[in-house]
Amino acid sequence: MTDVDRLLDDILEDVISPPLRAELMDRTLKEARRWKRVRRVRDGLSVAALALGVLGIVWRQSGPVSRVGGAPPSSFRIVRSEPLPSSMIVRSKAGSISVVTSSPGFVVVVESAQQSGLFKEVDDQELLALVEGHPAVLVRHGPREAELVFLSEPNDVGSQMH
Amino acid sequence: METTPHPFEEISRLTACLAKGDEAAFRHFFGLYGNRLLRYLLVLTRGKEDAAKEAMQLTLVRVARHMRTFDSEDAFWSWLTVLARSAALDEGRKHRRFAGLLQRFFVRVQPESFSHPGNSDDDLVSLLEANLKQLPPDEQQLVERKYFSSQSVSEIAGDLQSTEKAIESRLVRIRRKLKETILRQLNDQSYD
Numbered sequence: 001m002t003d004v005d006r007l008l009d010d011i012l013e014d015v016i017s018p019p020l021r022a023e024l025m026d027r028t029l030k031e032a033r034r035w036k037r038v039r040r041v042r043d044g045l046s047v048a049a050l051a052l053g054v055l056g057i058v059w060r061q062s063g064p065v066s067r068v069g070g071a072p073p074s075s076f077r078i079v080r081s082e083p084l085p086s087s088m089i090v091r092s093k094a095g096s097i098s099v100v101t102s103s104p105g106f107v108v109v110v111e112s113a114q115q116s117g118l119f120k121e122v123d124d125q126e127l128l129a130l131v132e133g134h135p136a137v138l139v140r141h142g143p144r145e146a147e148l149v150f151l152s153e154p155n156d157v158g159s160q161m162h
Numbered sequence: 163m164e165t166t167p168h169p170f171e172e173i174s175r176l177t178a179c180l181a182k183g184d185e186a187a188f189r190h191f192f193g194l195y196g197n198r199l200l201r202y203l204l205v206l207t208r209g210k211e212d213a214a215k216e217a218m219q220l221t222l223v224r225v226a227r228h229m230r231t232f233d234s235e236d237a238f239w240s241w242l243t244v245l246a247r248s249a250a251l252d253e254g255r256k257h258r259r260f261a262g263l264l265q266r267f268f269v270r271v272q273p274e275s276f277s278h279p280g281n282s283d284d285d286l287v288s289l290l291e292a293n294l295k296q297l298p299p300d301e302q303q304l305v306e307r308k309y310f311s312s313q314s315v316s317e318i319a320g321d322l323q324s325t326e327k328a329i330e331s332r333l334v335r336i337r338r339k340l341k342e343t344i345l346r347q348l349n350d351q352s353y354d
Contacts, residue, residue, distance in 0.1 A: 003309045003312075004290065006309055020215070033185075
């Protein structure tokens with residue numbers, strides 16, 4: 001240290017007094033300790049991540065491990081199958097359903113068809129001819145509505161037919 | 163007789179230990195570079211003591227946080243000055259925000275200006291030399307004896323037929339006067 005440095009240091013000594021210097025030092029050391037912990041944790045996490053990565057690569061390459069006897073890994077994969085549990089199996093029984101059979105002898109087929117000649121429409125004259133011998137009169141109320149009235153003696157009960 | 167070299171004598175060893183968070187290394191570093199950093203910051207903050215103190219704290223925290231190994235002292239000091247400038251700038255911004263707020267509402271406050279010293283020690287040494295020449299002859303003589311002739315306080319007191327306490331008090335007053343003058347001149351100076 002030169003003479004000028006010593007003089008400058010003494011001149012500027014009370015800019016940062018001894019108690020303030022101690023406080024500066026304490027805060028700096030606290031920060032240094034904190035970052036030491038942070039670096040330690042970060043390094044630990046990096047190592048753990050690296051180890052996991054290596055383990056993952058090794059596990060993938062080796063494949064699944066056999067359960068019996070710790071046999072050395074082989075170049076083929078063993079697939080094991082197991083029977084299904086009984087709850088997953090659906091069974092059906094013969095005769096559990098009633099079967100209905102049909103034959104032509106038991107069935108009557110009714111057919112409807114358009115046929116003429118099964119009935120005959122009569123006109124007014126033919127209707128009056130049917131009641132010949134009985135005094136009757138046909139009264140028309142409209143084109144499709146008529147009334148056949150039987151006439152009776154004063155001592156007979158008359159009847160009407162529509 | 164061989165002397166055992168100091169464990170932190172080499173800059174690479176010192177900085178490596180600092181990077182590991184070695185507390186002894188930090189104390190050694192503070193002893194070696196504390197005053198030098200402070201001088202740099204005083205020039206940077208144009209003699210503002212409070213700003214220099216705040217920037218000093220911020221610089222040291224950043225040293226603790228970002229420390230790495232250096233092979234040369236020049237490279238290490240250069241890196242320290244970068245941290246110091248960054249810290250002073252950040253402190254200056256905080257003050258400017260506050261000054262701006264005051265300016266808008268209350269008084270006109272000159273925001274902190276930022277100097278760009280080439281070599282802070284040269285600046286300070288120049289100012290010191292100029293101010294030493296301005297001292298009265300008896301004060302110049304006292305400073306000369308104490309710092310440039312390496313006389314002890316007791317030797318000076320004996321030569322001047324005074325007491326050590328009186329000599330020490332005078333030296334304290336001279337140093338305070340020099341400090342105030344230098345800091346005011348730092349503030350008044352403009353750097354192009």
